Amino acid sequence: MTLSQLQLNHTILEQRFPHVITKIKKISDNELSTPLFNELFERDTAWLNAVEGVIGNGKILFVYGFERGLSIADLLELYPNHWLFVYEPDEQLFQKAVTEYDLSLLLGHPNLYWLSVGESQLNMMFHMLSSYMMEDLAFVALRKYLSDDMSTLREVKEKFKEYRQSFLVDKYTENRFRQEWTQNFLYHLSDVLYTLSIERLFHAFEGATAVIVSSGPSLQEDIEWLKKLRPHVLIISAGSSIQALIKHGIQPHLAVIMDGHPVNKKIFASSATREQPLLFTSSSYYEISDQNCAEKIHSIMKSDAVSQYFFGLSKKELFISPTETVAGTAIQAAACLGAKRIILAGQDLSFPNNKFYTDGIEHFAAETIDKKVQEAPKKVLNVKGTYNTTDESFSLMKEGLEKLIIALPRIEFVNSTRNGAVIEGAPFKLMEEIYKWLASESVDPDAIADLINKKNIAVDMNKVQDVRDKLRATLEDLSNVRSEIAAIHKLMNKLREFSRTKPAKAQSMVESIEQMWGLIANREWFSPIFESIMPIEIARFDQVLPFIVTEHQLTRKSDLIYEHLGKMLQDITAQIPILEEMLLESIQRVDRRSNSDALTQKSIN
Structure with missing residues (x-):
């Protein structure tokens, strides 16, 4: 049949x-x-x-x-x-x-x-x-x-x-950020195994109002209103704004960190900043999560193929996509928690009155900020109908937030930033009006911390073992890749000469090289890890691949393979020791965490 x-x-x-x-x-x-x-x-x-x-x-x-x-x-x-x-x-x-x-x-x-x-x-x-x-x-x-x-x-x-x-x-x-992000992805694996994901708290605060607090200069004028609002809304700090909130005695219900740069050590330098419930993304600087003393939840980003590989997850299972600003991460976190309304505070997206940050933000040198403000090349309409200076970076952030607002049509957005740029889809309302409007709503002072503690359940030790096994297998396989690359280089060294003197032999070598490269590139872990640590090199090779594959003239094909695949293999070889070091540290972090967990269990029993 x-x-x-x-x-x-x-x-x-x-x-x-x-x-x-x-x-x-x-x-x-x-x-x-x-x-x-x-x-x-x-x-x-x-x-x-x-x-x-x-x-x-x-x-x-x-x-x-x-x-x-x-x-x-x-x-x-x-x-x-x-x-x-x-x-x-x-x-x-x-x-x-x-x-x-x-x-x-x-x-x-x-x-x-x-x-x-x-x-x-x-x-x-x-x-x-x-x-x-x-x-x-x-x-x-x-x-x-x-x-x-x-x-x-x-x-x-x-x-x-x-x-x-x-x-x-x-x-x-x-x-x-390739090295920082790859390191953060790998070093966070241990913490991710032992914390709840944001997806586990899906719609836990159905119908609440959330205030996303950013570090713009307008925040200074609304800080007292935020104090009054705290019993009525979820206060979520985005990135560095936690410094300003803590300085003024406001404890956010949740602090969100996405940035992978060590500058975050300055942002979270005080013990008070580290005692707030924390949502860390897998791209965020790993030491902040390490030092955070309070309740933690994590988000593996849709763009993080490394964590997705080690945890066997697909993008469809993840809620948060990368955006140009940590405020975008905080907005998505609020949406995941079930907020029906999101108020944007301190979201200036420009330099009103030539100011960059609100008072209390101290992680950048003043001269760096002044230079940035003075050299700002653009103008943007502000909520008062006049114009603020701005730059390309803020313009991209504004565009990203506006796209996010369109992507979340069921949520009502309000912009309370009284000197900031107009944000399409988030009409401006003064904080004092918002306060009157929300005075009847109420949120427990430790709402998110209590929920994390209530939800925290036994760690899946099979999952811990599975991640550990994958890390060890990848580390071992890297040395195999190093040997396989050396074997390809050996063939390549004679390829160009043979393509001109012994075409049949060269054709056979081309086929062997393609097969050997295929064995390297088709490993399950290869794409997530190498696209993370050398994205531009991989992208450039992908762009030249159609030229190599469709070239039928043997000498030209051999030249292309020698030049482009040869360069690619050199780049991979250069990254292998760096990756070996990161993978080894990641394994040790998982081991340390599971050993301390076993000791804790023992002392409890």
Whole structure:
């Protein structure tokens, strides 16, 4: 009995593009009656001629539309040196195609590199395109979409430009903090094993009002109102604002830390700051969590692939995404706790009256701050209708917060920052008005601390052992990788010469090198750890990969492998001792924690 067309197509999709099969399996049969194909069976020569005009020097084609796959097949045949990234916006049309036609050869074609179906998979497509493209990208739309959807196509192009810009900014941010973040991810594993996650407190304060306190200069004018408000709302300090709150005798219900820099030691220098309930993210500076004497909860960020690997978690299980500012982390924490209303305080996002911080913030040198304020190049509308000076960093934070507000439509946002920038989606209200408005609500003084203590349950020792085993296995495997890299280098040293004198031998060496590199790169731990500690190097190699894979001329292919894979392997080798040190310390931290836990258990018994 032969497999049906649908089964054949489903089998290959399952292997290559599982996200697509998950999507189309949700479409019921009665939804498939409407979509119609416009694609002709004969080759569309006029369209292909037009495509030829937009193919640049890049190796990547972004194709908008799939239909029956006929035009895709033509592109694969005519452009064997290009990778196709195909997006079909119409889920039902794609389901109809895989139901009615045998597309297994097309779907299995190695140069059909990526496939996304439906609007929810568009960002996934953008991510893949941004990962692999260099400067040039040819954008091609099937005739159906060229005639019907020109405005949509323009919109998609714009969205992609924005996504790519953000992707590049993220990569450079990751690169800037790569060693700090990787260290924090690994050193926090022990603490994460022994603390509750923010997800475990989901909607524990359903319907509460939360005030997210930041360190802007306007906070000074509202500090007395915050004191009055504390019995009625959840006070959540974002980053350095804890200094100002403690200085004025206000204990936050929760302090949030996201920043991975050791400057946090200054922020949390006083014992009073370390005695507040703490939400630490896995990216935050590890010593703060180490020293915190009070109740703690953690958040593994959606961007932290290292912790996700060691804990066997998927992004879907995590609530908090990275944002440009710790206030964004605090807002998401409040949303997770079930807040129906979020008040933003001290969120100036600019330099009102040429001030950077509220009084009591002391972790930066005054001359550094003065210089930043004096050199601020931009203006932003403030809540009073005049303008404040600001800079690029604050502009990005403002944009990030506004996106977050849009992403949380069920929460009412209010901006109480009386001299700060206008924040779209958070209308301005004076703190004294807010106080009258919220005087009837009440929150226990130790609400979050009490909840953490109540929820704290026995540690899963199987999970502790599992994380320890994974850490040890990764540490051991790093030395195997070092040996495997040395073996590849040995082959590479002769590759370029042989590609010119002994082509058959060189071809065999290319195949061996590709196989050996595949064994390194396909290890389960490789991508999370190396993309964390060397994001720019990995990104650059990914961008040149299409050129290496699609190059058929042996001498040129050998040169590309020698140059680009050779550089990549050198970079990996340079990071191995650093990673070995971090992994060893992470193992020791888990061991110390479980030994002290065992002693505590013994003394209790």
